[in-house]
Amino acid sequence: MTAEPQLVPHRDAGLLARATAARLITRLIDGQAARGEASVVLTGGGIGIALLRAVRTSPAVDAVDWSRVDVWWGDERFVPADSPDRNDRQAREALLDHIPVDPKRVFPMGHRAAQTAGGDVEGATAASGYADPESAAAEYAALLAGRAAPGAAVPAFDVVLLGLGPEGHVASLFPNSPGVVATEPVVAVHDCPKPPPERISLTLPTIQSAREVWVIVAGEEKAAAVAASFSGAGPIDVPATGAVGRERTLWLVDQAAASRLPAPQR
């Protein structure tokens, strides 16, 4: 069972970030009340990082027991561990360095040094700890399996957060690329049209194992991709259409991003 995407418009990007921060805090509190712990998959990108900053400054930030939250990433750029381009580094600066998360429950992608200090790998890309994106993807799949329920390949995340590319990509799953049809839990991405060319990404089946998926979109430059996503396109052409949760799928958008939808939809 998957949930039909539901559009939730917001006046502007600032309000979208603040309202989504409030929603995320509530979601994590509810997950902890129901199951004793919660899990979230983070995204990079402009609005994804603005959302994390808004969580940090929210008056309700301390209502979450951050030591009982598993933190994952939807995708990562295969760049050195200290690169400012890494999604996990941006997320740490925006939020994770400022809240009492348990480092053992924070799972950066493609950054072995962050999991186990030291341990040089022969031929590894400078300081990432991995020889290639394939080995990073395989190790992330093993991490996910280790936190999954018996018999499942990946955890049932409380919420997967995703940004949207102007051509409809989510995580690092790009239109008409091998990653978008991959069935393993995590893929290595090569020749990515958005730099850098090498990345690691959760696949659509992994995203679809989440209880809730939230696609968060701000800006006029995303309006065509939002409209395409609600026009009956499929995931090969518009990967975002494959990003659906088991219980709920929300498209949290600002007015500019919704501007090319037919009037009744926005």
Ligand SMILES: O=C(O)[C@H](O)[C@@H](O)[C@H](O)[C@H](O)COP(=O)(O)O
């Ligand atoms: O590594 C990345 O590039 C991101 O994970 C990517 O999937 C991003 O979320 C979208 O491209 C939206 O990014 P912007 O909000 O910056 O346009």
